[in-house]
Amino acid sequence: MTDFLLLAFIFLVAGVIAVPIATRLGLGSVLGYLIAGIVISPALSLLGVDVISIQHFAEFGVVMMLFLVGLELEPKVLWQMRARLMGLGGGQIGLTTLAVMGVAMIFGQPWTVALAIGLVLAMSSTAIVLQTLNEKGLMKSDGGQSSFSVLLSQDIAVIPMLALLPLLAMPELADLAGHGADAGHGAGGHGEAAHGDAEHHDDGHGGGDHGSGMSLVAGLATWQVALVNVFAIAAVVLGGIYLTRPMFRFIAGAQLRELFTAAALLMVIGIALLMTLVGLSPALGTFLAGVVLANSEYRHELESDIDPFKGLLLGLFFMTVGAGINFALLFENLALIVGLTLGLIALKAGVLFALSIVFGPRGSDRWLMALGLAQAGEFGFVLLSFATANAVLPTEIADRLLLVVALSMLLTPALFILYDRVIAPRFDQGEEREADEMPEDSKIIIAGMGRIGGIVDRMLSAAGYSTTVIDYSSRQLDNMRVFGVQAYFGDATRPDLLHAAGIDNAKLLVIAIDGQEQITELVRYVKANHPHVHVMARAVNRHHVYELWAAGCRDIIRETYDSSVRMGRSAFEALGIDPHHAQQMADAFTEHDREVMISVADVYDPDIPATENTAYVERVREVRGPIQDRLNARMSAIRGLTEDS
Template sequence: MTDFLALAFVFLAAGVVAVPIASRLGLGSVLGYLIAGIAISPILVILNVDVISIQHFAEFGVVMMLFLVGLELEPKLLWGMRARLLGLGGGQVILTTLAVMGIAMLFGQPWTIALAIGLVLALSSTAIVLQTLNEKGLMKSDGGQSSFSVLLTQDIAVIPMLALIPLLAMPDLMDVAMAADTHGEVAAHASDSSGHGDDHGDGHADDHGDDHGHGGGMSLVDGLDGWQTALVTIGAVAAVVLGGSYLTRPVFRFISAANLRELFTATALMMVVGIALLMSLVGLSAALGTFLAGVVLANSEYRHELESDIDPFKGLLLGLFFMTVGAGINFGLLGANVAMILGLTIGLMFVKGLILFGLGTLFGLRGTDRWLLTLGLAQAGEFGFVLLSFTVANQVLPQSISQMLLLVVAISMLLTPVLFILYDKVIAPKYSDDQARDPDEINERNHIIIAGSGRVGGMVNRMLVAAGFSSTVIDYSAKQLENLRAFGVHNYYGDATRPDLLHAAGIEEAKLLVIAIDDKDQITNLVHYVHQNYPHVHILTRAITRDHVYDLWAAGSRDIVRETFDSSIRMGRSAFEALGIHRDHAQQMADEFVKMDGKAMIAVADVHDPNVPAAQNEAYVARVMEILGPWQDELNQKMNEIRAQDIPDEELEGKA
């Protein structure tokens, strides 16, 4: 028990320390877990820990990840993205696989090993790329949407890859490769004093072979003929699909009747584990079964509850998996072959980047969007670790090649933040400067500038146009602008948060700037910049949350609209009416609430400090408590006075 607690503490402490630091440095959580694993590697050696056994357990996090990916894949969403999924995403996976396979064969590898290498390295890092795109506010751009399509295709492609890889197994060839590995271990011993590479070399293949094979555990297909095995396998898949379609709802309705949240969580885990077990018993990938179940449940009313229950377990297990990957890196091998491994890594990123650049051009991406796709997806991904383990387990790749590729995958992921810095510092400013110098880019000067033409900015612009005003609308999505242009609406492409583009739009002569972009931090930074440099401009800005209102107030904006506030007030007024209150009185009650809320917002905003957490700001806490006291009592009294007008006189006398 003590050994288990000590090991759990080591892993948890490493993740708690490393991941926040990595996230703060812009490296992302995945790299934080990898670095944490590298840091605790010597401790695990001292404790004589079998890292590979822990990795087998943690791989279930990947199974849960694919279940959650399946939950997101609604048929309508897939159909709307079909062109980019099949063309851009599918083209990237196929072309990268073939290119890497061809290069591997030029280096003398058999076609089966070369194909396996191509499949492993064709994938990019979903975790790193999506997190970075969201952090930088680039997800809504055409480059961000294209990157998401490619990543989604790659996640789906893992399923057929897991089915294909076992077919590439060549036991005779692997016997020769393992003999070569055995001779090579003498040199590895000399350069790897930790013994990490040797322990992982033998144990990795043997342990995985027991897990994924049929001889070492239970199986429903052992001893069956080929057609019998096929029938059992099809029956298992059909059971997953039919069970997800017809049994899930009644089961969850039955469980929800107990009104115990932990029982619902246990049921969700039971379902995922049960499906994974069934797939393993018929010799299929556990990830395949859970992915299918997720797709089946994508339109279920229990989808969001399943996501919220499974996601914490998925996150913890994936974090543990990445830490075991970092702890299993063979530093002796890296030190002995540093030039070759770095060369392979840079060569892989160049090949993938070249393919992505060509596909982006073919699919109409230009400028910064094309470079965002190219640089953002040039790395190998976390699923590469899973496939490497799977290829060794199924005797497709020898351990020596797997260890080399593991280093290539890890280093390419470590280099990804550098590529995003290159994009931010070099690529984006270059195209932004070119755009600002182009006299035809923005050829009108209006007193109104609108940043963002989505569901908020577009509606504001329509109202202004209907009233006879002219505005300059800037949006970062070329696809959105093309759609609007089809209806005769002419807007301008560009990033409205960039000073040079604001200058080109005529911010010096503007009277009103409407900020309706999506990213909270970008909104705040834009307000601060315009308030400091163009104080004559009236800034009307969209706020994402209540705390964001305070940040915008501190940045200088005094005309702030919470994006959900008005709709919430209207729903509250409708609730009053549904409870029998007259429409005029319901409107008066809503007006009183708005008046008091606005007064409270201003009072709290005066003591809000963006650099101090709210709970540690004594003046902020005191002001909130003041509002919750007499101010709230005053609001309650006014509300009741208005409501009393709907109560009959005899009822009032009875209450008196």
């Protein structure tokens, strides 16, 4: 018990100290965890800690993360991603594998060893990339979605890779396979005897029973294994559709939050266990479950319950990567390892950049994907240990490749920093730029200096009001400043920047930024944390109005509505109706539309599909019936007055 408490204390102290420092320096939490792991590595070595075993436990954070990612994706969205899953993801895996295989054969490796190396290094780090994208708010960007497509394709590809690797076994290594444990296959020097043991490396990512663990597919024929896999995936999907809602409804009746948390963990762990028993990736299984539950009314509760565990386990995983670096072996082969690592990053970035020209994002998003996925990943540890245990890779090659995998993961935060500070600003302005300092005493904040925000600012300024205008486009702001318009550079969706702009003392926030999701999230944040502020939000369409209403906004302006009403009024005049009655007809339509919008918004729930929301469907039908009839009668009456005159 004392050893466990001491170990937990060491990891927690390292994380609590290193991560805030790294975050404050702009390095990100992932690099903070990696540095923390490097710092505590000597202490773990003295205590004889098996870092790899801890890493296998911590990798369950990846499983939880993919479950949460799945909750954010509706099945129709996943279907829309099919081109990127096959084009970008499949292309990246295939081309990277072939490129690495070619390089390995040039260095004299047999084609079987070269192919195994290519498969291992084709993987990227799901844990680091998704964590960093979410942390930087880039997950919803085109580059973020493309990166996710590639990572998901890689996770799926692990299954056939684990089936293929044993077929590449080298007869001359077969007699040595049982001695892999003595070679120290881990990335670090802690507990080497366990690093190469096959049963220690069956970490639940797939591949069936490679040691003494339980398996439902051991001894089955290939077609039988495939059939069991299909049944397992079907069980996850059907269970998510038909069983989770009654289960959570039953548990919610107890009104004990800790019981709901336990149920959420039970579901994730149960799915991971099932996938492991049938030789599939638990990360893939929980991702599918998350997708199935994306439309569930319990989605947000599941997110809030699972997220703390995911964050802690991912932090522990990153620390084990840092602690697992074998510096003795690294320094003995420093030039070779560093050269291989940098070469791998350059090769994968080049492949991804080339594929993005055909399938993927453009501009800075193209660089985001290419640099973000240029490392090897945690699945590399799994595939390397599996390949070594099955006499596919010699031990000395596996040891060096483990260092390449770990070092490339360690360098990934630096690649994101390169993107943030060098590449992204070049596509925005051509030079790096920090957020401007803003006055903290402004009572009016305008987010967005485009067509809408600019006009609002001109009207308020003409009336003598002082405003603070924030926009994220340097080019737009510089153009405005040429004409004497004062505005500030920054991302208005960032809470710290809003605080700097004086949101705590503001009376009015006008949201005129682009992006439906960004507008809605900003409204939700301000209404939750600064309820005293009157929020006026730009809506891009009718359904966006309903989303903003559900988020708490009561002053919503549709960006094309007023101009459309004016065009309708002009159409009346062109048809011979006098201007006075044309205006009355326009006013009648506006009053009717406002009544309809409020009536429908009151029953709209963004977490429930419109076709499944009974109250919403009934209200829309009512709008198309009696309420519409009242408008028709009023408009006809006004038209009759003008014709009589």
